[in-house]
Amino acid sequence: MRFVLLNPNASVEMTARMCAVAREAIGPGHTLDGHHNPDGPAAIRSAADNALAVPGLLALGARHLHRCDAAILGVSMDTALGELRRQATIPVAGVTESAMLLGSQLGAPVGLITVGPDLVPLYRDLVRQYGLGSRLAGIIGIEAPGAYGGATDTSVADKLRDAVRTLHRAHGARVVVTVAAALCGYVNLRDTDVPLYDGIACAALQVLALARLRQASLSSAG
Incomplete structure (x- = not known):
């Protein structure tokens, strides 16, 4: 196909x-x-x-x-x-729709991670529009300008790992999905509290x- x-x-x-x-x-x-x-x-x-x-x-x-x-x-x-x-x-x-649908099948509630905090309220509204608000644990926008570079950045990976930990421990997420395109290539982290998936995948x-x-x-x- x-x-x-x-x-x-x-x-x-x-x-x-x-x-x-x-x-x-x-x-x-x-x-x-x-x-x-x-x-x-x-x-x-x-x-x-x-x-x-x-x-x-x-x-x-x-x-x-x-x-x-x-x-x-x-x-x-x-x-x-x-x-x-x-x-x-x-x-x-x-x-984001796919992240919420597939993520919640794997273990709701779902945590979402993006880059930068400014869009977080818009993501929350988007999830509500899909009727999936009850499946959302929380959303974190990490401050990671290095994510827009060509190569993976260890500082971005550290911030991503911290965000996964916060979504799980503070918000009760059982699955976390990265939804920002800039975070492609960062999901193969070790030592995360819960499974981490890529929204593009x-x-x-x-x-x-x-x-x-x-x-x-x-x-x-x-």
Whole structure:
């Protein structure tokens, strides 16, 4: 099957990092192409950035969604997820929605980790909009500018480990998921109190399952 990852921001590097995680999750025998939004912000760190990304993202969807079996929306804010789904005839998975759905199946309540505290209230509202507020333990936005670099940063890993510990011990999380694209590549930590998963991987696994279900349904109908 063929998959696509759409990144609403302008970062080629972040797109490549997300695609690497998604390809590993999907496994061999499939293809996944990634596309960034050259007209979008460098990164989505505010509600204003989120809104700025929408026109270019929908244009990406119009160009690429009809060419594949399923799509990953590669942004933790699930930017314009509803609009993309209305635009598409294929499954589209958002990172935070997938993190909450799959994470809670593995052991609710779920803790979410992103980069920077400014978007935390928006994440909380997003989870409530999905009707999943009762499954949320808490959200932490770590101060980790090093996460936006090309290589993994040990200081980011330390802050991530501390955030997992806080979500478990102070908020009761039984599973923690990183939802920021900038945290791709940091989930293989040792000595975490509870399991830690990557939100991009969650979205990739969800679209793989949904694409297979859709394919089976189409075959049955034919």
